[in-house]
Amino acid sequence: EDKVVQSPLSLVVHEGxxxxxxxxxxxxxxxxxxxxxxxxxxxxxxxxxxxxxxxKKSGRLSSILDxxxxxxxxxITATQTGDSAVYLCAVYNAxxxxxxxxxxxxGTILTVHP
Amino acid sequence: DTEVTQTPKHLVMGMTNKxxxxxxxxxxxxxxxxYKQKAKKPPELMFVYSYEKLSINESVPSRFSPECPNSSLxxxxxxxxxxxxxxxxxxxxxxxxxxxxxxxxxxxxxLSVL
Numbered sequence: 001e002d003k004v005v006q007s008p009l010s011l012v013v014h015e016g017x018x019x020x021x022x023x024x025x026x027x028x029x030x031x032x033x034x035x036x037x038x039x040x041x042x043x044x045x046x047x048x049x050x051x052x053x054x055x056k057k058s059g060r061l062s063s064i065l066d067x068x069x070x071x072x073x074x075x076i077t078a079t080q081t082g083d084s085a086v087y088l089c090a091v092y093n094a095x096x097x098x099x100x101x102x103x104x105x106x107g108t109i110l111t112v113h114p
Numbered sequence: 115d116t117e118v119t120q121t122p123k124h125l126v127m128g129m130t131n132k133x134x135x136x137x138x139x140x141x142x143x144x145x146x147x148x149y150k151q152k153a154k155k156p157p158e159l160m161f162v163y164s165y166e167k168l169s170i171n172e173s174v175p176s177r178f179s180p181e182c183p184n185s186s187l188x189x190x191x192x193x194x195x196x197x198x199x200x201x202x203x204x205x206x207x208x209x210x211x212x213x214x215x216x217x218x219x220x221x222x223x224x225l226s227v228l
Binding site for chain 2: 043044106
């Protein structure tokens, strides 16, 4: 069974801090790892990583994948209160049939205080 | 337009009621999904439609009945639900082949079964 484990489960920081969120996985037929941000309802896409060692960046957010050690990190620098959300890691199992499956980790709840 | 629109946003129903959740996207995506998310848990896959045909049913009880009338619309028909079915129901869409793991989510329908 595919498994995605995120840590920490929750994190409280102050504005301006830098945070690192972790995601480890065990999945057969790995194809990609995705990060989503869920504020109220809709998870919004942040990054998709397929290759090891290549950092993806978007503003203050960055992420990297290590396919050998089966983990990914999501970094947020100079945090703002608007970064408060649940951050979900998901891994895609390409599957043996015509369609694969996205398995989500339990999420990290990030709270940024002013 | 990168939106997935879900209606209604909130729904309260009794165990004998019949109701439907609706989802619409105009991104030209030919894969559409239903996920169920309980409080403080990650989204769990229920159904996948590919080219308007049901591709995956994750052993969902028959009181949930999906329907994909065309490439832009996805419905979830609900009948004789149980209180434990109360959850956030998320619709998502994606491309079918390349990058099909990159899902775009709607804001969800918060369902309460009394």
